[in-house]
Amino acid sequence: MRNAWVIAKRDLGSFFNSPIFYVVTTVFLVIYSFIFFQILNFFSFQSLQAGQAQAMGMSLNLNEMVIEPSLQNMSVILLLIIPIITMRSFADEKKMKTFRLLLSSPIHLKEIILGKFLACMGVVTLMILISSYSVGFLFLLGEPEVGPIVTGYLGVILMAGCFVSAGIFASSLTDNQIIASVLTFGFSLFMWIIGWGAQAAGPVTGQILQYLSIVDHLDHFLKGLVETSDLVYYLSFMLFSLFLCHRVLDSNRWR
Amino acid sequence: MIEVENLTKHYGPRRAINNLSFQIAQGEVVGFLGPNGAGKSTTLNILSCILPASSGTARIMGHDTFEHSLEIRKKIGYLPETPPLYQDMNVRDYLKFAAQVRGVSGKQITSAVERVIGKCSLADVSHRIIGRLSKGYQQRVGLAQAMVHDPDILILDEPTVGLDPIQIIEIRKLIQELAASHTIILSSHILPEITQICQRVIIINEGEIAAVDSLEGLTASLRKSERLSLTLRNSGDQVEEKLKSLQQVLSVLPEENNRFLLECELNSNLQDEIARLALDNKWGLVEIKPLSMTLEDIFLKLTIEEKDVTV
Ligand SMILES: Nc1ncnc2c1ncn2[C@@H]1O[C@H](COP(=O)(O)OP(=O)(O)O)[C@@H](O)[C@H]1O
Ligand SMILES: [Mg+2]
Numbered sequence: 072m073r074n075a076w077v078i079a080k081r082d083l084g085s086f087f088n089s090p091i092f093y094v095v096t097t098v099f100l101v102i103y104s105f106i107f108f109q110i111l112n113f114f115s116f117q118s119l120q121a122g123q124a125q126a127m128g129m130s131l132n133l134n135e136m137v138i139e140p141s142l143q144n145m146s147v148i149l150l151l152i153i154p155i156i157t158m159r160s161f162a163d164e165k166k167m168k169t170f171r172l173l174l175s176s177p178i179h180l181k182e183i184i185l186g187k188f189l190a191c192m193g194v195v196t197l198m199i200l201i202s203s204y205s206v207g208f209l210f211l212l213g214e215p216e217v218g219p220i221v222t223g224y225l226g227v228i229l230m231a232g233c234f235v236s237a238g239i240f241a242s243s244l245t246d247n248q249i250i251a252s253v254l255t256f257g258f259s260l261f262m263w264i265i266g267w268g269a270q271a272a273g274p275v276t277g278q279i280l281q282y283l284s285i286v287d288h289l290d291h292f293l294k295g296l297v298e299t300s301d302l303v304y305y306l307s308f309m310l311f312s313l314f315l316c317h318r319v320l321d322s323n324r325w326r
Numbered sequence: 327m328i329e330v331e332n333l334t335k336h337y338g339p340r341r342a343i344n345n346l347s348f349q350i351a352q353g354e355v356v357g358f359l360g361p362n363g364a365g366k367s368t369t370l371n372i373l374s375c376i377l378p379a380s381s382g383t384a385r386i387m388g389h390d391t392f393e394h395s396l397e398i399r400k401k402i403g404y405l406p407e408t409p410p411l412y413q414d415m416n417v418r419d420y421l422k423f424a425a426q427v428r429g430v431s432g433k434q435i436t437s438a439v440e441r442v443i444g445k446c447s448l449a450d451v452s453h454r455i456i457g458r459l460s461k462g463y464q465q466r467v468g469l470a471q472a473m474v475h476d477p478d479i480l481i482l483d484e485p486t487v488g489l490d491p492i493q494i495i496e497i498r499k500l501i502q503e504l505a506a507s508h509t510i511i512l513s514s515h516i517l518p519e520i521t522q523i524c525q526r527v528i529i530i531n532e533g534e535i536a537a538v539d540s541l542e543g544l545t546a547s548l549r550k551s552e553r554l555s556l557t558l559r560n561s562g563d564q565v566e567e568k569l570k571s572l573q574q575v576l577s578v579l580p581e582e583n584n585r586f587l588l589e590c591e592l593n594s595n596l597q598d599e600i601a602r603l604a605l606d607n608k609w610g611l612v613e614i615k616p617l618s619m620t621l622e623d624i625f626l627k628l629t630i631e632e633k634d635v636t637v
Contacts, residue, residue: 077426081412089415172410172471174376177399273384322375 075308078186078191082160086194086217091159093184093241095152096198106144110137110258133215138206139293142223146289149195150263151233156194157238158248161320165246174324184239184316188309191235196228219295227293229305233285236312243316243323259285262308291293327374327509328351333382335368342368343533345382352478355505357524358513359499365533366513367407370483373511386479400429403477406559407484409468413457417448417467420456421474428475442470446500462493469500480504482512483577498522553617554588556600559610568603572596587617 075157114136164170173179173183203224217270241254266284269277281287287307288301328350335342336405341364350356359368372384375395384391385396412420421439430438443452445465451459454469465485473482485501486494501523504510514520520527521541529536558565561584569578570587574594579587590596597614604611 074427077423081423083417085414091380141395167411168408169410169412169414172424175374175399175402175404175406177396177429179396179428189597196492267371268352311425 072182072185072255074182075185075189078173078178079184082190083193086190087157091155092194095155098200099148099152099198100202102148103141103145103202104205106148107137107141110140110144116161133209134212134219134295137209138215138220141205142227142293143289144157144287145199146227146230149198149199149227149234150259151256152250153191153195153231153234154238155242156260157191157235157242157255158252160239160242160251160272161316162242162246162248162251166248167279173301180317180320184313184320187242188313191239193231195231195235199224199228199231216295216322217256222295222297223293225297226289226301229302230285230289233305233308233312236309236316237262240312240316240319243319256271327354327485329383329384329385330369330373331385333369333372333384334380335365335377336380336451337370341533341623343530344517345467346530346533346535347382347417348528348535349540350509352509354526355510355524356391356510357520357527358530359517359520359527360419360530360536361515363532364515364530366515366530367483368453368533369530370404370511370513371406374402375399376404376479377453400475401426401478403472403475403480404499405468405472405480405482406484409464410471411456411464411467414454416455416461418443418452418466421470424471425474428471430475438474438476441476442445442474443631445473445503446470449460460493462489462496465489465493466500473504477508478510479516482510484513486514486516490586494519505622521631552592552594554590554596554600554614556586556588556614557605557612558584559585559602561605561609561610564607567610568607572603584612 114132117136118132163171164173206215206220233257237258238255239252241258242248242251244254262283262285264284266281266287267282269284271277272280282300282304288304291298291301330349331347333346334344346365346369358369360366368377372379373386373391375391378392387401389397391398411424418439421442422435425435425438443449446469447510448463448466448470451463456464459467469482469485470484479533482501486497487499501510502505505523510523512520512523512554524541525542526538528538556569565586566578566580567620569588573589574596576589576591580587581587588596588600596618600614601611603609
């Protein structure tokens with residue numbers, strides 16, 4: 072596992088060296104902040120209209136009316152930008168022929184994949200953590216509940232992990248970064264909307280589709296619930312994508 | 327040290343190498359010679375555990391390159407055709423990374439990096455970004471990356487390709503220095519390179535071994551003809567014809583400035599007869615000298631002969 076960390080560290084260094092990271096992070100923060108303050112604004116407007124007692128009402132509603140929709144929106148932004156973060160992982164190594172260094176080194180393919188995954192997760196988690204300044208802002212205004220905030224962020228990070236693992240997998244399929252990012256976006260979006268088919272499908276199929284939908288699992292986390300089935304879903308999603316990635320890279324050698 | 331038996335590799339339906347068998351002893355410097363597409367890179371990739379073979383075995387120090395690949399990778403330094411350089415890193419960080427992934431243990435990393443920086447004369451550029459270095463320096467960084475874990479075997483795939491003449495000479499000198507303490511396999515389609523560096527050549531063409539021999543042996547075994555160079559002061563249309571009419575002359579090739587290349591049978595000692603012919607016809611003999619057979623000719627011959635067989 073030391074090797075995975077060595078690879079992750081190099082990739083992180085390369086992220087922080089490249090403008091892509093700073094541009095993506097800036098765009099992410101600007102859009103997220105805009106949405107957040109929009110929501111906050113709407114919230115204060117409503118609470119004023121309802122003539123609620125500020126101190127009592129806010130502590131209950133801040134979670135439901137501000138944090139929950141903010142995180143939901145954040146997950147949409149993540150869906151859009153994570154493909155840009157992950158697209159380089161293997162595509163660039165293949166295009167620049169640097170992959171040969173890793174392949175001829177005494178390290179396992181597993182460690183390489185894990186390293187790539189950790190690096191992208193590091194970047195994405197960092198971005199999400201920076202965005203959490205907005206929560207601190209809420210504590211100045213009222214008393215939001217801490218529990219759902221923590222689980223909400225956990226859910227968002229796990230969901231981001233699914234996008235990242237899908238992105239790593241897509242990146243192993245090609246040496247073209249654009250193709251890798253489009254594939255990631257397409258696949259993530261599909262897993263997002265797959266639940267929409269639930270109503271049209273039969274009861275059993277519908278339930279399966281609902282369970283497969285990446286976004287439905289986030290709701291529990293946002294409400295402060297950490298359920299095993301959601302954790303299992305997210306973790307198996309990641310493991311399965313990384314497993315596919317391993318299969319692709321391994322079989323590439325046999326062609 | 328290296329034993330290859332009946333090695334075959336298919337890319338889909340395409341056969342890149344077919345039934346290669348050869349051995350390389352410890353300390354040898356062996357050249358892999360063949361035109362583009364001959365299968366050199368494929369063979370070297372199998373030896374460096376990057377590609378599995380379709381059939382046959384490659385063993386290094388008794389270990390199979392596929393089954394025990396992690397063991398072998400520690401002992402091999404590999405420089406692919408395109409050096410595996412992260413363009414955005416500086417030389418020192420890159421070599422440190424290479425040392426880490428190639429399995430140098432924590433405490434020895436710094437000294438390993440310093441050692442290869444010294445050996446490959448990279449001290450002046452060690453803080454520069456790799457992408458901004460000249461091709462010659464990049465190639466040296468590529469070599470340094472292959473040596474950083476002090477491997478017993480160096481596998482170098484066309485190490486001088488795309489360099490300018492001065493850089494080529496520098497890289498060759500470096501490889502010659504390394505030859506003293508390493509087993510080296512080097513591929514090339516540039517012939518003088520192999521003659522300068524290698525003790526033994528494996529000539530490979532269209533995926534098959536065309537010859538394995540020492541340089542001297544190869545030259546001797548292929549000497550089916552001799553060449554003479556003839557320079558005249560005057561010339562006429564009939565020079566070529568008259569030369570050709572000599573019994574032992576196989577072919578005549580006119581060149582610039584009244585120079586002719588003659589290919590004749592072995593040990594024919596035609597100099598006297600040609601001199602007489604020149605005197606009789608008042609050609610004005612300037613010079614006549616035998617040309618030694620270069621590896622380049624051997625090589626051309628080999629590939630041509632192979633082609634004739636397959637057509
Ligand atoms: N990844 C690959 N996929 C399909 N064909 C390949 C691949 N790599 C090499 N080949 C083919 O195999 C043959 C040998 O190639 P290679 O080993 O690169 O030759 P060399 O290094 O001697 O130029 C060539 O005909 C080449 O087109
Ligand atoms: Mg090649």
